[in-house]
Amino acid sequence: MLDTSITLDQFIQAIIDTLYMVGMSLLVGTVIGSILGILIVVTRPGGVIETKWIYAILNPIINIVRSVPFIILLVAIIPFTRIIVGTSIGIGAAIVPLIIFISPFITRLVENSLLEVNPGIIEAAEAMGATPIQIIWYFVLPEAFSSLILSLTTATISLIGATAMAGTIGAGGVGDLAIVYGYQRYDTFAMVSTVIILIIFVQVIQSVGNTLARLIRRN
Numbered sequence: 001m002l003d004t005s006i007t008l009d010q011f012i013q014a015i016i017d018t019l020y021m022v023g024m025s026l027l028v029g030t031v032i033g034s035i036l037g038i039l040i041v042v043t044r045p046g047g048v049i050e051t052k053w054i055y056a057i058l059n060p061i062i063n064i065v066r067s068v069p070f071i072i073l074l075v076a077i078i079p080f081t082r083i084i085v086g087t088s089i090g091i092g093a094a095i096v097p098l099i100i101f102i103s104p105f106i107t108r109l110v111e112n113s114l115l116e117v118n119p120g121i122i123e124a125a126e127a128m129g130a131t132p133i134q135i136i137w138y139f140v141l142p143e144a145f146s147s148l149i150l151s152l153t154t155a156t157i158s159l160i161g162a163t164a165m166a167g168t169i170g171a172g173g174v175g176d177l178a179i180v181y182g183y184q185r186y187d188t189f190a191m192v193s194t195v196i197i198l199i200i201f202v203q204v205i206q207s208v209g210n211t212l213a214r215l216i217r218r219n
Helices: 008-043 052-066 070-076 078-085 091-115 119-127 132-169 173-183 188-218
Strands: none
Touching: 008 052, 008 091, 008 132, 008 173, 008 188, 052 091, 070 078, 070 091, 070 132, 078 091, 091 132, 119 132, 132 173, 132 188, 173 188
């Protein structure tokens, strides 16, 4: 009879896989989302580089991608995933939809953070003769930095939840353990353990994000 119980090594590997998927997806997604978020803000009507056609293209595309639930997106782009990484299962295959999922999410978070900046700061920068790039880089981004930290914290937590769903395609990670052992093999210990691990991840990330944002706000 095969031993279907979960082992410590599997738990450790699952945690490493989850951290890898979250880290890679967050890194690429943050770059893409930050660029798109800044573009949305500066090209919107009344923005410092108002460009209606860019805003008119980006805004609906971001809305469309964001409206697709991750589990559906995961399956829908399998052909695209195969083209990019050569397979539709495993960690590499999960990172592609994770990036596509989190990028527009971060875009909206960045947009909201930047729009919270006092318009008077932008007006003062323009009065000093600052260029649009200087306004964004030296005035808007520093002012919104603490809010951006909290936004990335929220995005990271959303990614953790998405990686759990990625277990449905055998992506590995904590979600895969929950599905293979907790659900398919009715292993209550595995299910409860994976839930606890995910809760710890979220609590630690939220605490770190709140602390960093508070320190930046004080300075």
